[in-house]
Amino acid sequence: MSSAIRACAFACSALIALAAAAPGLAQTNPAAVAKDYHAPRDAWGHPDLSGTWSPATITRLERDSKLGERLVLTAAETQALEGATADNNAQAAKPTDQKLSVDEVDCGVKGFSGVACGYNNFWVDPGTKVMRVAGEPRSSIIVSPRNGKLPMKPEALARERAAFGNDRVGNFDGPERRPLAERCLVGFGSTSGPPMLPVLYNNHYGIAQGRDSVAIQVEMVHDVRLLRVGGAHEPASVRKWLGDSVAHWEGETLVVDTVNFRPDQTFRGASANMHVTERLTRISPSQLLYQFRVEDPATFAEPVSGEVAWNLTKDRIYEYACHEGNYALPGILGGARMAEKQGKEMEGNRGRVKEEGEK
Numbered sequence: 001m002s003s004a005i006r007a008c009a010f011a012c013s014a015l016i017a018l019a020a021a022a023p024g025l026a027q028t029n030p031a032a033v034a035k036d037y038h039a040p041r042d043a044w045g046h047p048d049l050s051g052t053w054s055p056a057t058i059t060r061l062e063r064d065s066k067l068g069e070r071l072v073l074t075a076a077e078t079q080a081l082e083g084a085t086a087d088n089n090a091q092a093a094k095p096t097d098q099k100l101s102v103d104e105v106d107c108g109v110k111g112f113s114g115v116a117c118g119y120n121n122f123w124v125d126p127g128t129k130v131m132r133v134a135g136e137p138r139s140s141i142i143v144s145p146r147n148g149k150l151p152m153k154p155e156a157l158a159r160e161r162a163a164f165g166n167d168r169v170g171n172f173d174g175p176e177r178r179p180l181a182e183r184c185l186v187g188f189g190s191t192s193g194p195p196m197l198p199v200l201y202n203n204h205y206g207i208a209q210g211r212d213s214v215a216i217q218v219e220m221v222h223d224v225r226l227l228r229v230g231g232a233h234e235p236a237s238v239r240k241w242l243g244d245s246v247a248h249w250e251g252e253t254l255v256v257d258t259v260n261f262r263p264d265q266t267f268r269g270a271s272a273n274m275h276v277t278e279r280l281t282r283i284s285p286s287q288l289l290y291q292f293r294v295e296d297p298a299t300f301a302e303p304v305s306g307e308v309a310w311n312l313t314k315d316r317i318y319e320y321a322c323h324e325g326n327y328a329l330p331g332i333l334g335g336a337r338m339a340e341k342q343g344k345e346m347e348g349n350r351g352r353v354k355e356e357g358e359k
Helices: 003-024 030-034 075-092 154-163 328-341
Strands: 051-054 143-144 205-209 212-220 222-228 244-250 252-260 277-286 289-294 303-311
Touching: 030 277, 030 289
Parallel strands: 222 244
Antiparallel strands: 051 205, 051 303, 143 303, 205 212, 212 222, 244 252, 252 277, 277 289, 289 303
């Protein structure tokens, strides 16, 4: 074989290897970020992840299409996004014009206006900064696929549409048709996880460690994820809220493996057979790197991977008493019955039920 052919073969092999590794190239190496930092140890010698953490950020799960495969924002883009958020908050903090009718009110929160102003800007806390991982301002939480988008299969979209409303069943026919967060069962937007994602407000997570378990308190709806360290999964017939999670330590990283989801509580329309792997690594005294990978061939054309920076906070987590004084659900259903008596169809009565804060 000539030297030219050998060189070509070597180059081709390298390109093939690079292409095969491409989906994972954007995944951050926690050890490289932490450099010489080693987390303090708990009483059992494990890295200490305990504390209250906040992933609040204006960085969205999916990337703006105009950015293509660019994961890292420029300084100018970052400044523009954070500036626009600050301007919106300042505008939304102004007193409401008392001359406006209910239908004219803009409550300053995206997705809420008029009679749907369940919140104004005072009650929400989605964050004010672009998420930074290893000092890089990120354009999306999703790092793979490279375009920062959920690779939904057409059949998965059809399955999701069929699951929400049809010609016979409306979304206001009973409490079972309403979103889980509205029923105070689990938080909306996958904040309870897994994967655990930042949402419109109540973004805190509290971590407490034991010898053979790790508890993660989720502020929204007051869920607690109990991770069995070194445990085994329950049989597939046992389907739990938040899935069935077991964990193990890989050096500085807590690795969590979750399966056996309920069909009514999955990630972005995934099937109950999805498989979620999470990795939590303390990369500095004040930050955790939270990484996740969702595998579900029935829903996604390829696995979905993402990263979120969790920042240590002195804030305290108070009880989220979701149903105390909550008249929303009976009000919603009562309003639907009144509309029916008047021969009206409520908007959204057929089709997908949207979660709180969703566009």
